[in-house]
Amino acid sequence: MSLITRRRLITTGLATAAGATGLGVAASLSRKYGLVPPDCKGVYGAGETLTYGAERLFARHAMAREFPRSMICEKPFANEIAPPKDDFKKMQARGFVDWRLTVDGMVEHHMTLSLADLKTMAVHSQITEVSCEEGWSYIAEWIGTPLSSVLNEAGLKPGVKYIYYHAVEPYLWETIDVDEAMHPQTLLTMGMNDGDLPVGFGGPLRLRVPRQLGYKSLKFVTHITAVDSVKNIGKGLGSVDPEYGYSWYAGI
Amino acid sequence: MSLTLSSWYSLRVPTLSPVRKKTAVRHKVIVRVTHWLTVVAFLALVVTGLEIVISHPRFYWGETGNVNMKPAFTLPIPASRDTVPTGYKYVMPDENGWSRYLHFEAAWVLVLTALIYGAWGLASGHFRRNFVPVRGERNWSAIWARMTRYLRRSPPDKREEKSYNVLQRVTYLVVIFVLFPAIILTGLAMSPSFVGSFPAIALIAGGKQTARTLHFFLTWSLVAFLIVHVAMIAISGFWRRMRAMTIGGGSAAEEER
Numbered sequence: 305m306s307l308i309t310r311r312r313l314i315t316t317g318l319a320t321a322a323g324a325t326g327l328g329v330a331a332s333l334s335r336k337y338g339l340v341p342p343d344c345k346g347v348y349g350a351g352e353t354l355t356y357g358a359e360r361l362f363a364r365h366a367m368a369r370e371f372p373r374s375m376i377c378e379k380p381f382a383n384e385i386a387p388p389k390d391d392f393k394k395m396q397a398r399g400f401v402d403w404r405l406t407v408d409g410m411v412e413h414h415m416t417l418s419l420a421d422l423k424t425m426a427v428h429s430q431i432t433e434v435s436c437e438e439g440w441s442y443i444a445e446w447i448g449t450p451l452s453s454v455l456n457e458a459g460l461k462p463g464v465k466y467i468y469y470h471a472v473e474p475y476l477w478e479t480i481d482v483d484e485a486m487h488p489q490t491l492l493t494m495g496m497n498d499g500d501l502p503v504g505f506g507g508p509l510r511l512r513v514p515r516q517l518g519y520k521s522l523k524f525v526t527h528i529t530a531v532d533s534v535k536n537i538g539k540g541l542g543s544v545d546p547e548y549g550y551s552w553y554a555g556i
Numbered sequence: 557m558s559l560t561l562s563s564w565y566s567l568r569v570p571t572l573s574p575v576r577k578k579t580a581v582r583h584k585v586i587v588r589v590t591h592w593l594t595v596v597a598f599l600a601l602v603v604t605g606l607e608i609v610i611s612h613p614r615f616y617w618g619e620t621g622n623v624n625m626k627p628a629f630t631l632p633i634p635a636s637r638d639t640v641p642t643g644y645k646y647v648m649p650d651e652n653g654w655s656r657y658l659h660f661e662a663a664w665v666l667v668l669t670a671l672i673y674g675a676w677g678l679a680s681g682h683f684r685r686n687f688v689p690v691r692g693e694r695n696w697s698a699i700w701a702r703m704t705r706y707l708r709r710s711p712p713d714k715r716e717e718k719s720y721n722v723l724q725r726v727t728y729l730v731v732i733f734v735l736f737p738a739i740i741l742t743g744l745a746m747s748p749s750f751v752g753s754f755p756a757i758a759l760i761a762g763g764k765q766t767a768r769t770l771h772f773f774l775t776w777s778l779v780a781f782l783i784v785h786v787a788m789i790a791i792s793g794f795w796r797r798m799r800a801m802t803i804g805g806g807s808a809a810e811e812e813r
Binding site: 352363437516549 | 640755
């Protein structure tokens with residue numbers, strides 16, 4: 305058994321100070337390079353930060369898996385969300401010709417786009433899997449305009465960190481970081497399996513985020529806002545998911 | 557200048573003798589710490605994992621699976637989501653949110669602990685010395701012979717008081733090098749972003765839904781190990797074994813000395 309010696313005290317003190325400084329530097333670097341999710345606080349914040357940070361550190365530009373056409377599911381499944389209101393049904397009856405997507409916030413040009421406008425921009429298709437946090441999944445072909453095309457057209461101002469998007473029912477909202485938003489597979493989807501995107505699957509416009517779980521792929525998207533922070537949206541946790549106890553980052 | 561308590565004591569009481577022979581601890585500190593971190597993480601993973609399963613208690617083979625597709629098997633339990641046809645008329649409370657948060661946080665604890673323990677175990681020779689069967693026992697007949705002794709309930713021989721027998725060694729090797737790596741990999745094979753970076757993971761696992769089904773079976777394999785492991789400890793002296801794995805007591809033979 306040894307008593308605390310002066311040398312040991314100094315060594316321990318220096319080590320602690322170095323450790324604390326190191327952690328501080330790591331925290332500030334992590335924030336600078338976008339490795340800290342909005343729901344980084346609380347009991348589960350450490351795990352959440354490790355998951356999101358590791359993904360953004362090592363796989364920021366990784367592509368979601370794409371599949372051969374033969375693997376498209378004959379019987380896809382979609383969770384029904386709140387039944388569409390009358391306004392929605394009226395638009396549906398007219399073939400969604402008056403559906404509008406508003407793009408605003410920290411962009412050079414605010415835009416309001418119809419589905420026809422979107423279709424005049426780059427049209428991409430991808431065969432990717434929708435994975436639900438419940439455990440089930442399906443593969444479909446998704447056709448639409450990459451979100452990055454729309455954001456490039458609008459011109460993101462410096463300092464944009466997140467893209468905030470909400471549905472025709474504004475209580476359904478999400479944010480993704482700007483890396484996810486500018487990722488080539490993040491798709492403003494209008495078509496599914498060579499037809500129009502069915503309403504049950506989020507038609508006429510769903511933002512597919514194939515590198516994350518299904519709940520980030522918001523249905524019935526009407527509004528996209530570029531922001532530098534999510535602090536003032538809802539409870540400041542980045543989306544409605546953490547408010548219901550679900551993680552903001554859904555890559556796992 | 558440092559003056560330790562023990563040196564002060566030995567100066568003052570020089571005749572305190574004979575000095576008690578220092579007994580070797582059965583488990584090194586790193587083993588004890590990583591063991592209990594694994595216990596805590598594993599229990600959290602099992603509880604939250606079952607909670608997550610309840611939201612879709614159907615299992616499939618291959619890449620995709622959903623309620624419109626035929627499952628490989630269905631657990632005969634109610635689900636926590638009303639979209640899953642279970643035959644029950646009620647829906648269980650949905651606790652997926654915090655379950656998922658805790659599941660992945662505990663998975664980080666498990667993976668980081670496993671990396672530390674694994675690296676130390678390889679570097680220090682811990683696995684080679686304590687878990688690889690000793691020469692002459694690397695065959696089925698040695699395993700069968702030891703199994704027969706268990707079944708006959710013969711007491712362990714002298715050598716086993718200080719070290720593990722061939723069955724214990726093989727079991728620990730399977731748990732450490734097969735079951736835990738497999739459950740971690742099948743877990744990662746379900747992550748859309750991880751699989752994006754390492755598609756090979758999904759291919760090795762045989763597809764996302766196969767990975768999920770295997771993950772479920774692997775859970776029960778590890779739970780079965782846990783039950784047998786705790787039962788064996790209870791039979792061979794629960795508190796003595798607990799002391800060895802916590803504060804670090806010696807092995808049976810050494811304690812009796």
